[in-house]
Amino acid sequence: MRSGRILVVAGKAVAVAALLTWSLVPIAFVVMSSVKPGQEIFAVPTVYAFEPTLEHYAELWRRWGQFFDGLIDSAIITAGATALAIIASTCAGYVYSRNSSRFLNASVMFLIVVRLIPPIVVTLPLFPLVNIMGLNDTHIVLMVLYATFFVSLGTVLMRTFIDQIPRELDEAAQIDGAGRLTILRRVIVPLAAPGILAVAVFVVVFAWNEFLFAFVFTATKAKTAPLVISEMIGSIDGVDWGILFAASTTQLAPILIFVVLMNRYLVAGLTAGATKG
Protein backbone atom coordinates (compact mmCIF):
# COMPACT_ATOMS: atom_id res chain seq x y z
CA MET A 1 0.00 0.00 0.00
CA ARG A 2 2.65 2.51 1.11
CA SER A 3 5.26 1.38 -1.38
CA GLY A 4 2.50 1.34 -4.01
CA ARG A 5 1.81 4.99 -3.36
CA ILE A 6 5.49 5.85 -3.55
CA LEU A 7 5.65 4.08 -6.90
CA VAL A 8 2.71 6.12 -8.17
CA VAL A 9 4.29 9.37 -7.04
CA ALA A 10 7.63 8.40 -8.56
CA GLY A 11 5.90 7.37 -11.79
CA LYS A 12 4.15 10.71 -12.00
CA ALA A 13 7.39 12.55 -11.36
CA VAL A 14 9.16 10.66 -14.13
CA ALA A 15 6.31 11.30 -16.53
CA VAL A 16 6.25 15.01 -15.77
CA ALA A 17 10.03 15.21 -16.08
CA ALA A 18 9.93 13.44 -19.43
CA LEU A 19 7.21 15.76 -20.68
CA LEU A 20 9.09 18.84 -19.50
CA THR A 21 12.31 17.65 -21.12
CA TRP A 22 10.49 16.86 -24.32
CA SER A 23 8.88 20.30 -24.57
CA LEU A 24 11.42 22.54 -22.86
CA VAL A 25 14.80 21.31 -24.09
CA PRO A 26 14.42 22.58 -27.66
CA ILE A 27 13.25 25.94 -26.37
CA ALA A 28 16.07 26.12 -23.85
CA PHE A 29 18.53 25.19 -26.60
CA VAL A 30 17.30 27.94 -28.92
CA VAL A 31 17.21 30.60 -26.22
CA MET A 32 20.62 29.63 -24.83
CA SER A 33 22.21 29.47 -28.23
CA SER A 34 20.96 32.95 -29.07
CA VAL A 35 23.21 34.41 -26.37
CA LYS A 36 26.23 32.12 -26.87
CA PRO A 37 29.30 33.44 -28.60
CA GLY A 38 29.13 32.24 -32.22
CA GLN A 39 31.84 29.56 -32.23
CA GLU A 40 30.49 27.83 -29.10
CA ILE A 41 26.96 27.17 -30.35
CA PHE A 42 27.63 23.74 -31.83
CA ALA A 43 30.76 22.95 -29.81
CA VAL A 44 31.02 19.33 -28.69
CA PRO A 45 30.80 18.71 -25.80
CA THR A 46 28.14 21.35 -25.20
CA VAL A 47 29.45 24.42 -23.45
CA TYR A 48 27.35 25.37 -20.46
CA ALA A 49 29.66 27.96 -18.92
CA PHE A 50 29.88 30.77 -21.40
CA GLU A 51 29.98 34.52 -21.45
CA PRO A 52 26.43 35.60 -22.48
CA THR A 53 26.44 38.02 -25.37
CA LEU A 54 23.85 40.04 -27.27
CA GLU A 55 26.02 40.19 -30.39
CA HIS A 56 23.60 38.01 -32.39
CA TYR A 57 20.71 40.30 -31.57
CA ALA A 58 22.72 43.35 -32.62
CA GLU A 59 23.68 41.57 -35.82
CA LEU A 60 20.04 40.57 -36.43
CA TRP A 61 19.00 44.21 -36.07
CA ARG A 62 21.72 45.39 -38.44
CA ARG A 63 21.42 42.80 -41.18
CA TRP A 64 17.82 41.61 -41.04
CA GLY A 65 15.75 44.77 -40.62
CA GLN A 66 13.01 43.03 -42.61
CA PHE A 67 12.64 40.49 -39.79
CA PHE A 68 11.30 43.26 -37.58
CA ASP A 69 8.99 44.41 -40.37
CA GLY A 70 7.87 40.80 -40.47
CA LEU A 71 7.14 40.87 -36.74
CA ILE A 72 4.96 43.91 -37.24
CA ASP A 73 3.11 42.23 -40.11
CA SER A 74 2.68 39.10 -37.97
CA ALA A 75 1.31 41.19 -35.13
CA ILE A 76 -1.19 42.98 -37.38
CA ILE A 77 -2.36 39.75 -38.99
CA THR A 78 -2.57 37.91 -35.66
CA ALA A 79 -4.58 40.71 -34.07
CA GLY A 80 -6.92 40.94 -37.04
CA ALA A 81 -7.43 37.19 -37.33
CA THR A 82 -8.06 36.87 -33.61
CA ALA A 83 -10.60 39.69 -33.60
CA LEU A 84 -12.40 38.23 -36.60
CA ALA A 85 -12.45 34.71 -35.19
CA ILE A 86 -13.67 35.89 -31.80
CA ILE A 87 -16.47 38.00 -33.20
CA ALA A 88 -17.65 35.31 -35.58
CA SER A 89 -17.42 32.47 -33.05
CA THR A 90 -19.15 34.40 -30.31
CA CYS A 91 -22.04 35.49 -32.51
CA ALA A 92 -22.42 32.02 -34.00
CA GLY A 93 -22.00 30.31 -30.62
CA TYR A 94 -24.74 32.53 -29.20
CA VAL A 95 -27.13 31.62 -31.98
CA TYR A 96 -26.34 27.91 -31.65
CA SER A 97 -26.81 28.07 -27.91
CA ARG A 98 -30.09 29.96 -27.87
CA ASN A 99 -31.82 28.66 -30.96
CA SER A 100 -32.50 25.18 -32.09
CA SER A 101 -33.82 23.84 -35.34
CA ARG A 102 -33.12 20.81 -37.47
CA PHE A 103 -30.96 22.92 -39.78
CA LEU A 104 -28.87 24.31 -36.91
CA ASN A 105 -28.34 20.89 -35.35
CA ALA A 106 -27.21 19.45 -38.67
CA SER A 107 -24.90 22.36 -39.35
CA VAL A 108 -22.96 21.78 -36.12
CA MET A 109 -22.01 18.39 -37.46
CA PHE A 110 -20.98 20.06 -40.70
CA LEU A 111 -18.82 22.54 -38.80
CA ILE A 112 -16.92 19.71 -37.19
CA VAL A 113 -16.60 17.61 -40.34
CA VAL A 114 -15.35 20.48 -42.46
CA ARG A 115 -12.59 21.00 -39.94
CA LEU A 116 -11.25 17.50 -40.67
CA ILE A 117 -10.43 18.31 -44.29
CA PRO A 118 -6.79 19.42 -44.68
CA PRO A 119 -7.06 23.21 -44.94
CA ILE A 120 -4.62 23.40 -47.83
CA VAL A 121 -7.00 21.33 -50.00
CA VAL A 122 -9.77 23.89 -49.64
CA THR A 123 -7.51 26.88 -49.67
CA LEU A 124 -5.21 26.49 -52.65
CA PRO A 125 -8.05 26.66 -55.18
CA LEU A 126 -8.81 30.06 -53.67
CA PHE A 127 -5.49 31.39 -54.94
CA PRO A 128 -6.76 32.68 -58.31
CA LEU A 129 -9.81 34.14 -56.61
CA VAL A 130 -7.66 35.97 -54.12
CA ASN A 131 -5.61 37.26 -57.02
CA ILE A 132 -8.64 38.54 -58.92
CA MET A 133 -9.87 40.36 -55.83
CA GLY A 134 -6.47 41.96 -55.52
CA LEU A 135 -6.03 40.55 -52.04
CA ASN A 136 -2.79 38.76 -52.77
CA ASP A 137 0.07 39.87 -50.53
CA THR A 138 -2.24 41.78 -48.18
CA HIS A 139 -2.80 41.45 -44.47
CA ILE A 140 -6.49 40.89 -45.02
CA VAL A 141 -6.18 37.60 -46.86
CA LEU A 142 -4.24 35.96 -44.03
CA MET A 143 -6.47 37.47 -41.36
CA VAL A 144 -9.53 36.00 -43.03
CA LEU A 145 -7.88 32.63 -43.68
CA TYR A 146 -6.56 32.19 -40.17
CA ALA A 147 -9.83 33.30 -38.63
CA THR A 148 -11.74 30.89 -40.87
CA PHE A 149 -9.74 27.90 -39.68
CA PHE A 150 -10.81 28.57 -36.10
CA VAL A 151 -14.40 29.65 -36.54
CA SER A 152 -15.71 26.09 -36.39
CA LEU A 153 -13.77 25.11 -33.28
CA GLY A 154 -14.42 28.55 -31.80
CA THR A 155 -18.15 28.32 -32.43
CA VAL A 156 -18.48 24.94 -30.78
CA LEU A 157 -16.39 26.15 -27.86
CA MET A 158 -18.38 29.37 -27.45
CA ARG A 159 -21.64 27.48 -27.66
CA THR A 160 -20.53 25.28 -24.77
CA PHE A 161 -19.61 28.32 -22.72
CA ILE A 162 -22.80 30.21 -23.53
CA ASP A 163 -24.93 27.13 -22.80
CA GLN A 164 -23.83 27.53 -19.20
CA ILE A 165 -25.30 31.03 -18.97
CA PRO A 166 -28.94 30.68 -17.90
CA ARG A 167 -31.49 31.78 -20.48
CA GLU A 168 -33.37 33.72 -17.84
CA LEU A 169 -30.57 36.27 -17.97
CA ASP A 170 -31.37 36.89 -21.64
CA GLU A 171 -35.02 37.16 -20.75
CA ALA A 172 -34.40 39.49 -17.83
CA ALA A 173 -32.36 41.70 -20.13
CA GLN A 174 -35.09 41.53 -22.75
CA ILE A 175 -37.59 42.76 -20.16
CA ASP A 176 -35.10 45.47 -19.20
CA GLY A 177 -35.34 46.62 -22.80
CA ALA A 178 -32.25 45.08 -24.37
CA GLY A 179 -32.25 43.89 -27.98
CA ARG A 180 -30.34 40.82 -29.12
CA LEU A 181 -27.10 42.67 -29.79
CA THR A 182 -27.24 44.49 -26.49
CA ILE A 183 -27.85 41.22 -24.66
CA LEU A 184 -24.87 39.73 -26.46
CA ARG A 185 -22.63 42.68 -25.67
CA ARG A 186 -23.69 43.47 -22.11
CA VAL A 187 -24.64 40.08 -20.70
CA ILE A 188 -23.29 37.21 -22.77
CA VAL A 189 -19.83 38.52 -23.65
CA PRO A 190 -18.83 39.48 -20.08
CA LEU A 191 -20.01 36.12 -18.77
CA ALA A 192 -18.42 34.13 -21.59
CA ALA A 193 -15.13 36.04 -21.40
CA PRO A 194 -13.10 32.96 -20.36
CA GLY A 195 -14.34 31.19 -23.48
CA ILE A 196 -13.46 34.14 -25.66
CA LEU A 197 -9.93 34.23 -24.24
CA ALA A 198 -9.57 30.49 -24.82
CA VAL A 199 -10.53 30.93 -28.48
CA ALA A 200 -8.13 33.86 -28.68
CA VAL A 201 -5.25 31.73 -27.44
CA PHE A 202 -5.85 29.13 -30.15
CA VAL A 203 -5.98 31.70 -32.92
CA VAL A 204 -3.05 33.78 -31.67
CA VAL A 205 -0.73 30.80 -31.39
CA PHE A 206 -1.70 29.52 -34.82
CA ALA A 207 -1.63 32.86 -36.62
CA TRP A 208 1.66 33.92 -35.08
CA ASN A 209 3.49 30.75 -36.09
CA GLU A 210 1.77 29.84 -39.36
CA PHE A 211 4.11 29.38 -42.33
CA LEU A 212 2.48 27.57 -45.25
CA PHE A 213 -0.37 29.94 -46.08
CA ALA A 214 1.77 32.97 -45.43
CA PHE A 215 4.25 31.50 -47.91
CA VAL A 216 1.54 30.94 -50.53
CA PHE A 217 -0.38 34.16 -50.22
CA THR A 218 2.18 36.83 -49.36
CA ALA A 219 5.36 38.05 -50.97
CA THR A 220 6.68 41.34 -49.67
CA LYS A 221 4.03 43.69 -48.34
CA ALA A 222 2.55 41.32 -45.79
CA LYS A 223 5.48 39.00 -45.20
CA THR A 224 5.27 37.49 -41.72
CA ALA A 225 8.17 36.80 -39.37
CA PRO A 226 8.28 33.00 -39.90
CA LEU A 227 8.87 33.63 -43.62
CA VAL A 228 11.84 35.85 -42.87
CA ILE A 229 13.27 33.20 -40.56
CA SER A 230 13.01 30.63 -43.33
CA GLU A 231 14.89 32.99 -45.62
CA MET A 232 17.68 33.14 -43.09
CA ILE A 233 18.09 29.38 -43.43
CA GLY A 234 18.16 29.57 -47.20
CA SER A 235 20.49 32.56 -47.25
CA ILE A 236 23.17 32.30 -49.98
CA ASP A 237 26.11 33.40 -47.85
CA GLY A 238 25.60 30.45 -45.48
CA VAL A 239 23.42 30.21 -42.38
CA ASP A 240 24.44 32.40 -39.45
CA TRP A 241 23.09 30.21 -36.67
CA GLY A 242 23.57 32.81 -33.97
CA ILE A 243 21.32 35.27 -35.81
CA LEU A 244 18.82 32.54 -36.58
CA PHE A 245 18.53 31.61 -32.92
CA ALA A 246 18.24 35.25 -31.92
CA ALA A 247 15.39 35.67 -34.41
CA SER A 248 13.72 32.47 -33.20
CA THR A 249 13.93 33.64 -29.62
CA THR A 250 12.49 37.03 -30.53
CA GLN A 251 9.67 35.34 -32.42
CA LEU A 252 9.01 32.94 -29.54
CA ALA A 253 9.06 35.36 -26.62
CA PRO A 254 5.77 37.25 -27.04
CA ILE A 255 3.74 34.12 -27.71
CA LEU A 256 5.28 32.35 -24.73
CA ILE A 257 4.43 35.24 -22.45
CA PHE A 258 0.91 35.43 -23.87
CA VAL A 259 0.23 31.73 -23.41
CA VAL A 260 1.60 31.71 -19.87
CA LEU A 261 -0.63 34.67 -18.98
CA MET A 262 -3.68 33.06 -20.56
CA ASN A 263 -2.90 29.57 -19.30
CA ARG A 264 -5.78 29.62 -16.85
CA TYR A 265 -8.34 30.34 -19.55
CA LEU A 266 -6.79 27.90 -21.98
CA VAL A 267 -7.31 25.07 -19.55
CA ALA A 268 -10.86 26.28 -18.93
CA GLY A 269 -11.44 26.20 -22.68
CA LEU A 270 -10.07 22.72 -23.18
CA THR A 271 -12.19 21.26 -20.40
CA ALA A 272 -15.34 23.31 -21.03
CA GLY A 273 -18.36 21.09 -20.90
CA ALA A 274 -16.43 18.33 -19.16
CA THR A 275 -18.39 18.82 -15.95
CA LYS A 276 -21.71 19.54 -17.60
CA GLY A 277 -23.91 16.48 -17.20
Added chain:
Amino acid sequence: MAGLRLENLRKKFGAIEIIKGVDLDISDGEFVVFVGPSGCGKSTLLRMIAGLEDITAGDLFIDGARCNEMEPRERGIAMVFQSYALYPHLSVFDNMSFGLTLDRRPKAEIEARVREAARILKLEELLHRRPAQLSGGQRQRVAIGRAIVRKPSVFLFDEPLSNLDAALRMDMRMEIARLHKELGATMIYVTHDQVEAMTLADKIVVLDGGKVQQVGAPIELYKKPANRFVAGFIGSPKMNFLDVTVTRVADGSAQVESPSVAPVAVQASGFAAGDRAVLGVRPQALRDGGATALGSIKGHVSLVERLGHETIVSLDTASGERALAAIPQDATYEPGSAVTFGFDPGAAHLFAA
Protein backbone atom coordinates in the same frame (compact mmCIF):
# COMPACT_ATOMS: atom_id res chain seq x y z
CA MET B 1 -50.96 52.22 -14.09
CA ALA B 2 -52.91 49.91 -16.29
CA GLY B 3 -55.52 47.23 -16.54
CA LEU B 4 -55.24 44.19 -18.76
CA ARG B 5 -57.64 42.26 -20.92
CA LEU B 6 -57.00 38.78 -22.26
CA GLU B 7 -59.33 37.66 -25.02
CA ASN B 8 -59.39 34.02 -26.03
CA LEU B 9 -55.62 33.80 -25.60
CA ARG B 10 -54.05 30.64 -27.01
CA LYS B 11 -50.58 29.18 -27.13
CA LYS B 12 -49.31 26.21 -29.06
CA PHE B 13 -45.88 24.64 -28.75
CA GLY B 14 -45.62 22.75 -32.00
CA ALA B 15 -48.86 20.84 -32.34
CA ILE B 16 -49.65 20.80 -28.63
CA GLU B 17 -51.99 23.47 -27.36
CA ILE B 18 -50.92 24.53 -23.88
CA ILE B 19 -53.13 27.58 -23.33
CA LYS B 20 -56.60 26.80 -24.62
CA GLY B 21 -58.43 30.07 -24.82
CA VAL B 22 -58.12 32.25 -21.74
CA ASP B 23 -60.44 35.20 -21.18
CA LEU B 24 -59.62 37.47 -18.29
CA ASP B 25 -60.14 41.04 -17.15
CA ILE B 26 -57.70 42.57 -14.72
CA SER B 27 -58.40 46.04 -13.45
CA ASP B 28 -55.88 48.73 -12.72
CA GLY B 29 -54.08 48.22 -9.41
CA GLU B 30 -55.47 44.75 -8.85
CA PHE B 31 -53.40 41.94 -7.32
CA VAL B 32 -54.16 38.83 -9.36
CA VAL B 33 -52.80 35.40 -8.52
CA PHE B 34 -52.61 32.52 -11.00
CA VAL B 35 -52.78 29.15 -9.28
CA GLY B 36 -53.01 25.64 -10.62
CA PRO B 37 -51.20 22.34 -10.63
CA SER B 38 -47.72 21.96 -12.10
CA GLY B 39 -47.71 22.05 -15.88
CA CYS B 40 -51.11 23.73 -16.24
CA GLY B 41 -49.62 26.68 -18.10
CA LYS B 42 -49.31 29.39 -15.43
CA SER B 43 -45.78 30.36 -16.40
CA THR B 44 -46.60 30.18 -20.07
CA LEU B 45 -49.56 32.53 -19.66
CA LEU B 46 -47.45 34.95 -17.62
CA ARG B 47 -44.66 34.85 -20.21
CA MET B 48 -47.17 35.57 -22.94
CA ILE B 49 -48.23 38.68 -21.04
CA ALA B 50 -44.57 39.61 -20.59
CA GLY B 51 -43.81 39.19 -24.27
CA LEU B 52 -41.34 36.35 -23.76
CA GLU B 53 -43.59 33.89 -25.60
CA ASP B 54 -45.40 34.61 -28.84
CA ILE B 55 -49.17 34.58 -28.70
CA THR B 56 -50.55 31.93 -31.06
CA ALA B 57 -54.08 33.32 -31.18
CA GLY B 58 -56.31 35.74 -29.31
CA ASP B 59 -55.65 39.27 -28.15
CA LEU B 60 -53.79 40.83 -25.27
CA PHE B 61 -54.60 44.39 -24.24
CA ILE B 62 -52.57 46.33 -21.73
CA ASP B 63 -54.00 49.69 -20.77
CA GLY B 64 -56.41 49.45 -23.69
CA ALA B 65 -53.70 48.93 -26.32
CA ARG B 66 -53.39 45.65 -28.17
CA CYS B 67 -49.87 44.44 -27.61
CA ASN B 68 -49.59 40.94 -29.07
CA GLU B 69 -46.66 42.03 -31.21
CA MET B 70 -45.05 44.52 -28.84
CA GLU B 71 -41.56 43.98 -27.45
CA PRO B 72 -41.48 43.36 -23.69
CA ARG B 73 -39.99 46.80 -23.07
CA GLU B 74 -42.89 48.50 -24.85
CA ARG B 75 -45.50 46.85 -22.67
CA GLY B 76 -44.76 48.75 -19.49
CA ILE B 77 -44.21 45.55 -17.55
CA ALA B 78 -41.49 44.26 -15.26
CA MET B 79 -40.93 40.65 -14.32
CA VAL B 80 -39.43 38.90 -11.32
CA PHE B 81 -38.14 35.42 -12.09
CA GLN B 82 -38.20 32.38 -9.84
CA SER B 83 -34.43 32.00 -10.27
CA TYR B 84 -33.99 35.77 -9.67
CA ALA B 85 -32.00 36.01 -12.94
CA LEU B 86 -29.64 38.67 -11.59
CA TYR B 87 -26.69 39.59 -13.80
CA PRO B 88 -23.81 37.85 -11.97
CA HIS B 89 -21.13 40.18 -13.34
CA LEU B 90 -22.83 43.37 -12.19
CA SER B 91 -23.15 44.97 -8.76
CA VAL B 92 -26.52 45.30 -7.09
CA PHE B 93 -26.63 48.93 -8.19
CA ASP B 94 -25.82 48.05 -11.80
CA ASN B 95 -28.33 45.21 -11.77
CA MET B 96 -31.06 47.59 -10.74
CA SER B 97 -30.00 50.38 -13.09
CA PHE B 98 -29.44 48.14 -16.14
CA GLY B 99 -32.78 48.91 -17.77
CA LEU B 100 -32.57 52.64 -17.05
CA THR B 101 -29.07 52.80 -18.54
CA LEU B 102 -30.33 51.14 -21.71
CA ASP B 103 -33.06 53.78 -21.77
CA ARG B 104 -30.31 56.44 -21.61
CA ARG B 105 -31.86 58.15 -18.60
CA PRO B 106 -29.86 60.98 -17.02
CA LYS B 107 -27.35 59.79 -14.41
CA ALA B 108 -28.97 61.77 -11.61
CA GLU B 109 -32.37 60.24 -12.30
CA ILE B 110 -30.94 56.70 -12.39
CA GLU B 111 -29.13 57.29 -9.12
CA ALA B 112 -32.26 58.69 -7.49
CA ARG B 113 -34.51 55.87 -8.64
CA VAL B 114 -32.12 53.13 -7.57
CA ARG B 115 -31.63 54.78 -4.17
CA GLU B 116 -35.39 55.01 -3.75
CA ALA B 117 -35.91 51.35 -4.61
CA ALA B 118 -33.02 50.38 -2.34
CA ARG B 119 -34.64 52.34 0.48
CA ILE B 120 -38.00 50.66 0.00
CA LEU B 121 -36.39 47.22 -0.05
CA LYS B 122 -33.73 47.92 2.60
CA LEU B 123 -30.87 47.25 0.21
CA GLU B 124 -28.92 50.48 0.77
CA GLU B 125 -25.97 48.74 2.40
CA LEU B 126 -25.64 46.19 -0.36
CA LEU B 127 -25.56 48.33 -3.50
CA HIS B 128 -21.90 47.69 -4.27
CA ARG B 129 -22.05 43.90 -3.80
CA ARG B 130 -22.22 41.23 -6.46
CA PRO B 131 -25.20 38.82 -6.47
CA ALA B 132 -22.92 35.95 -5.44
CA GLN B 133 -22.25 37.80 -2.17
CA LEU B 134 -25.92 37.97 -1.20
CA SER B 135 -28.27 35.63 0.63
CA GLY B 136 -31.31 34.16 -1.12
CA GLY B 137 -33.68 36.67 0.43
CA GLN B 138 -31.42 39.59 -0.48
CA ARG B 139 -31.17 38.36 -4.07
CA GLN B 140 -34.92 38.18 -4.26
CA ARG B 141 -35.18 41.75 -3.02
CA VAL B 142 -32.67 42.89 -5.65
CA ALA B 143 -34.75 41.14 -8.31
CA ILE B 144 -37.82 43.00 -7.05
CA GLY B 145 -35.78 46.21 -6.91
CA ARG B 146 -34.79 45.78 -10.53
CA ALA B 147 -38.49 45.63 -11.34
CA ILE B 148 -39.42 48.63 -9.18
CA VAL B 149 -36.91 51.08 -10.66
CA ARG B 150 -38.51 50.77 -14.06
CA LYS B 151 -41.80 52.10 -12.61
CA PRO B 152 -43.80 49.54 -14.56
CA SER B 153 -47.57 49.69 -14.63
CA VAL B 154 -47.75 45.90 -14.37
CA PHE B 155 -45.55 43.66 -12.22
CA LEU B 156 -45.26 40.01 -13.17
CA PHE B 157 -44.02 37.50 -10.61
CA ASP B 158 -43.32 33.85 -11.44
CA GLU B 159 -43.16 31.90 -8.18
CA PRO B 160 -40.82 34.51 -6.71
CA LEU B 161 -40.65 32.96 -3.25
CA SER B 162 -40.36 29.27 -4.02
CA ASN B 163 -36.59 29.20 -3.54
CA LEU B 164 -36.79 30.66 -0.02
CA ASP B 165 -37.21 28.86 3.28
CA ALA B 166 -40.55 28.99 5.09
CA ALA B 167 -39.77 31.83 7.50
CA LEU B 168 -38.26 34.05 4.83
CA ARG B 169 -41.15 33.27 2.54
CA MET B 170 -43.57 34.67 5.07
CA ASP B 171 -41.50 37.86 5.47
CA MET B 172 -41.26 38.37 1.74
CA ARG B 173 -44.95 37.69 1.32
CA MET B 174 -45.77 40.51 3.67
CA GLU B 175 -43.20 42.68 1.95
CA ILE B 176 -44.83 42.10 -1.42
CA ALA B 177 -48.25 42.89 0.04
CA ARG B 178 -46.84 46.13 1.48
CA LEU B 179 -45.22 46.94 -1.85
CA HIS B 180 -48.51 46.49 -3.66
CA LYS B 181 -50.18 48.90 -1.29
CA GLU B 182 -47.32 51.40 -1.54
CA LEU B 183 -46.93 51.34 -5.33
CA GLY B 184 -50.55 50.75 -6.27
CA ALA B 185 -49.44 48.97 -9.44
CA THR B 186 -51.19 46.05 -11.07
CA MET B 187 -49.55 42.80 -10.04
CA ILE B 188 -49.86 39.34 -11.53
CA TYR B 189 -48.41 36.62 -9.41
CA VAL B 190 -47.92 32.95 -10.20
CA THR B 191 -47.70 30.46 -7.37
CA HIS B 192 -48.79 27.03 -6.36
CA ASP B 193 -48.70 27.94 -2.70
CA GLN B 194 -52.29 28.31 -1.52
CA VAL B 195 -51.41 30.48 1.42
CA GLU B 196 -49.69 32.98 -0.86
CA ALA B 197 -52.67 32.93 -3.17
CA MET B 198 -55.26 33.36 -0.42
CA THR B 199 -53.38 36.09 1.47
CA LEU B 200 -52.07 38.20 -1.39
CA ALA B 201 -54.78 38.09 -4.00
CA ASP B 202 -57.59 40.50 -4.70
CA LYS B 203 -58.54 37.98 -7.32
CA ILE B 204 -57.47 34.39 -7.85
CA VAL B 205 -57.46 32.76 -11.26
CA VAL B 206 -57.51 28.97 -11.02
CA LEU B 207 -56.03 27.30 -14.10
CA ASP B 208 -56.08 23.68 -15.10
CA GLY B 209 -55.15 22.10 -18.38
CA GLY B 210 -54.64 25.49 -20.00
CA LYS B 211 -58.14 26.71 -19.18
CA VAL B 212 -59.49 29.07 -16.57
CA GLN B 213 -61.53 27.05 -14.08
CA GLN B 214 -62.75 29.94 -11.96
CA VAL B 215 -61.99 33.58 -11.27
CA GLY B 216 -62.92 35.27 -8.03
CA ALA B 217 -61.99 36.68 -4.65
CA PRO B 218 -60.18 34.15 -2.44
CA ILE B 219 -63.08 33.67 -0.07
CA GLU B 220 -65.55 33.37 -2.92
CA LEU B 221 -63.49 30.53 -4.37
CA TYR B 222 -63.31 28.87 -0.99
CA LYS B 223 -67.01 29.16 -0.28
CA LYS B 224 -68.47 28.78 -3.76
CA PRO B 225 -66.15 26.68 -5.90
CA ALA B 226 -67.50 26.54 -9.44
CA ASN B 227 -66.51 22.93 -10.01
CA ARG B 228 -64.95 19.93 -8.40
CA PHE B 229 -61.44 20.86 -9.54
CA VAL B 230 -61.52 24.26 -7.84
CA ALA B 231 -63.14 22.76 -4.75
CA GLY B 232 -60.33 20.23 -4.47
CA PHE B 233 -57.60 22.70 -5.27
CA ILE B 234 -58.46 25.51 -2.87
CA GLY B 235 -58.38 24.69 0.84
CA SER B 236 -56.14 22.48 2.93
CA PRO B 237 -56.53 19.67 3.76
CA LYS B 238 -58.32 18.95 0.51
CA MET B 239 -62.12 18.83 0.37
CA ASN B 240 -63.65 15.35 0.86
CA PHE B 241 -65.45 13.94 -2.16
CA LEU B 242 -67.98 11.17 -1.64
CA ASP B 243 -69.96 9.34 -4.32
CA VAL B 244 -73.69 9.66 -3.66
CA THR B 245 -76.98 9.01 -5.40
CA VAL B 246 -79.65 11.68 -5.83
CA THR B 247 -82.90 10.36 -4.38
CA ARG B 248 -85.18 13.38 -4.67
CA VAL B 249 -84.99 16.86 -6.15
CA ALA B 250 -86.85 19.96 -5.03
CA ASP B 251 -86.55 23.59 -6.08
CA GLY B 252 -82.85 24.51 -5.67
CA SER B 253 -81.98 21.47 -3.63
CA ALA B 254 -81.33 17.78 -4.00
CA GLN B 255 -81.51 14.98 -1.50
CA VAL B 256 -78.59 12.60 -1.67
CA GLU B 257 -77.41 9.50 0.16
CA SER B 258 -74.95 6.64 0.05
CA PRO B 259 -74.07 3.68 2.27
CA SER B 260 -71.90 5.99 4.37
CA VAL B 261 -73.80 9.29 3.98
CA ALA B 262 -77.17 9.57 5.70
CA PRO B 263 -79.90 11.11 3.51
CA VAL B 264 -79.42 14.87 3.40
CA ALA B 265 -80.75 17.74 1.30
CA VAL B 266 -78.11 20.10 -0.09
CA GLN B 267 -78.30 23.17 -2.31
CA ALA B 268 -77.97 22.13 -5.94
CA SER B 269 -79.60 22.51 -9.29
CA GLY B 270 -79.54 20.60 -12.54
CA PHE B 271 -79.81 17.16 -10.99
CA ALA B 272 -82.53 14.57 -11.45
CA ALA B 273 -83.59 11.77 -9.14
CA GLY B 274 -81.45 8.68 -9.70
CA ASP B 275 -78.37 10.65 -10.87
CA ARG B 276 -74.98 9.77 -9.54
CA ALA B 277 -73.26 12.79 -7.99
CA VAL B 278 -70.30 13.77 -5.83
CA LEU B 279 -70.81 15.34 -2.44
CA GLY B 280 -68.08 17.73 -1.32
CA VAL B 281 -67.53 18.49 2.36
CA ARG B 282 -64.49 20.32 3.71
CA PRO B 283 -62.61 18.57 6.55
CA GLN B 284 -63.18 21.69 8.65
CA ALA B 285 -66.95 21.38 8.18
CA LEU B 286 -67.05 17.97 9.86
CA ARG B 287 -67.96 17.84 13.56
CA ASP B 288 -67.86 14.97 16.00
CA GLY B 289 -71.26 13.49 16.86
CA GLY B 290 -73.55 13.05 13.89
CA ALA B 291 -76.71 12.55 15.95
CA THR B 292 -77.66 16.19 16.29
CA ALA B 293 -76.47 17.42 12.89
CA LEU B 294 -78.51 17.35 9.67
CA GLY B 295 -75.84 15.63 7.59
CA SER B 296 -73.61 12.79 8.69
CA ILE B 297 -70.85 10.49 7.48
CA LYS B 298 -70.14 7.11 9.04
CA GLY B 299 -66.87 5.24 9.05
CA HIS B 300 -63.97 3.72 10.94
CA VAL B 301 -61.00 5.71 12.18
CA SER B 302 -57.87 4.72 10.26
CA LEU B 303 -55.34 7.38 11.27
CA VAL B 304 -55.18 10.18 13.81
CA GLU B 305 -52.82 13.17 13.63
CA ARG B 306 -52.76 15.23 16.81
CA LEU B 307 -51.29 18.69 16.18
CA GLY B 308 -52.30 20.21 19.49
CA HIS B 309 -54.57 22.96 18.26
CA GLU B 310 -56.17 20.61 15.78
CA THR B 311 -56.74 16.90 15.24
CA ILE B 312 -56.86 15.42 11.76
CA VAL B 313 -58.89 12.22 11.68
CA SER B 314 -58.76 9.93 8.68
CA LEU B 315 -61.88 7.94 8.11
CA ASP B 316 -62.57 4.80 6.04
CA THR B 317 -66.21 5.05 5.08
CA ALA B 318 -68.62 2.16 4.66
CA SER B 319 -68.49 2.59 0.86
CA GLY B 320 -64.72 2.20 0.87
CA GLU B 321 -63.84 5.88 0.42
CA ARG B 322 -61.52 7.97 2.53
CA ALA B 323 -62.55 11.17 4.29
CA LEU B 324 -60.66 13.62 6.50
CA ALA B 325 -62.04 15.55 9.42
CA ALA B 326 -60.21 18.50 10.98
CA ILE B 327 -61.39 18.85 14.57
CA PRO B 328 -60.38 22.28 15.92
CA GLN B 329 -59.08 21.00 19.25
CA ASP B 330 -57.04 18.21 20.72
CA ALA B 331 -59.05 15.00 20.81
CA THR B 332 -58.39 11.29 21.11
CA TYR B 333 -59.76 8.66 18.75
CA GLU B 334 -59.08 4.96 18.82
CA PRO B 335 -57.91 3.67 15.42
CA GLY B 336 -60.41 1.10 14.19
CA SER B 337 -63.30 2.47 16.20
CA ALA B 338 -66.58 3.37 14.52
CA VAL B 339 -67.37 7.10 14.38
CA THR B 340 -69.97 9.40 12.87
CA PHE B 341 -69.13 12.96 11.85
CA GLY B 342 -71.85 15.51 11.26
CA PHE B 343 -71.93 18.56 8.96
CA ASP B 344 -74.13 21.51 8.16
CA PRO B 345 -75.75 20.85 4.75
CA GLY B 346 -75.33 24.56 3.96
CA ALA B 347 -71.55 24.02 3.88
CA ALA B 348 -71.73 21.03 1.54
CA HIS B 349 -71.39 21.12 -2.24
CA LEU B 350 -72.80 18.85 -4.88
CA PHE B 351 -70.92 18.23 -8.13
CA ALA B 352 -71.77 16.21 -11.20
CA ALA B 353 -70.14 12.76 -11.13
